[in-house]
Amino acid sequence: MLDIILGKMIDTVDQSKTEIFEIGERTRKDYEDLAEELSQIREKITKVIYEGDDLERRCRFARKRLAEVSHHFKSFSEEQVRQAYEAAHDLQMNLSINRQEEKQLRDRRDDLERRLRSMLETIDRAENLVTQISVVLTYLTSDLKQMGAALEDAKKKHEFGIQIIEAQEEERKRLSREIHDGPAQMMANVLMRSDLIERVFKDKGADQAMIEIRSLKKMVRSALSEVRRIIYDLRPMALDDLGLIPTLRKYLSTIEEYNKGTTIVFTQIGEERRLNGRYEVALFRLIQESVQNALKHAQASEIQVKFESRRDRIVAVIRDNGKGFDTSLQKEGSFGLIGMRERAELLDGQISIDSKKGSGTVVMIQIPLI
Secondary structure (H helix, E strand, O other): OHHHHHHHHHHHHHHHHHHHHHHHHHHHHHHHHHHHHHHHHHHHHHHHHHHHHHHHHHHHHHHHHHHHHHHOHHHOOHHHHHHHHHHHHHHHHHHHHHHHHHHHHHHHHHHHHHHHHHHHHHHHHHHHHHHHHHHHHHHHHHOHHHHHHHHHHHHHHHHHHHHHHHHHHHHHHHHHHHHHHHHHHHHHHHHHHHHHHHHHHHHHOHHHHHHHHHHHHHHHHHHHHHHHHHHHHHOOHHHHHOOHHHHHHHHHHHHHHHOOOOEEEEEEEEOOOOOOHHHHHHHHHHHHHHHHHHHHOOOOOEEEEEEEEOOOEEEEEEEEOOOOOOOOOOOOOOOHHHHHHHHHHHOOOEEEEEEOOOOOEEEEEEEEOO
16 A cells, blocks of 8 residues: 555656646746847837937927027928928927837836746746656655565564564473483483492492493483583584684584485685674574575585685675575565574675575675674
């Protein structure tokens, strides 16, 4: 619904932009027509002023002639007097008409100049509006257009948070069950066997008791191994003591031993150096998750792990020959990939996953070193 609303908004704004642009273009055309008319009016004013100056000069001459005829009335014939009066009258009328025409032309010129200034303002406003609407359209089609995806991503992150809480509870249950069924049971057996050793020592002597003690040692060693495995799953102690590369080598070697029929090849490029603790933990968990996905979901028979240490970043590539998957589909209830991306983003890193059904999977992890 949000995408539909945004689509309608974009269409409406785009239509408004087109209409404003058309208004601006029509105003520009009217401006050009009025500007042409103003140019013609100015030429006419110049011509009328020139004609008016000539008429005024001739009027002065005619009035002078009329004054001369009036002063020497008896020296001129009636026809000459009449012609002098008519000439002066006609010139005065023409001059009056000329002045009226000049006034009308000047008024028209002033009106055209005011209209042209108003049109220029309208054109400027239209251009500014078109520019602003273009910015709004860019905002709508780029930033707000991604709002639906952002909300969907927020929803997934919310679900991921819930999944994390549930996963933590499941992990606690699993650890509780493993400790109860493993080390706790073994410790209980150790107590029982210790009581048995006491009785054997009393009843059958030291030699038989030593046999039982050796059996007890095996049991204790097995319990210790189980405890170490649980601790390793929680957080490998070697990660703090030896660093990331030795821990990865040991982990991948152990995983290869547990998963018969799967070959895991580890390649380390660049200087082997210690990193900040949060980087080492994050990289170990990301590689661990990728390898576990290749084993459990992709059913891969060969996994290649390449770890490259550069000056400014760490690049890890995990490639498998498993069955692959469609990266565009989100498996219901699966948040493993989201968790991996979240972990990478916490370190300003990136993770890309390239996979196709039947063609294996390549996971590339890039973490910048700040």
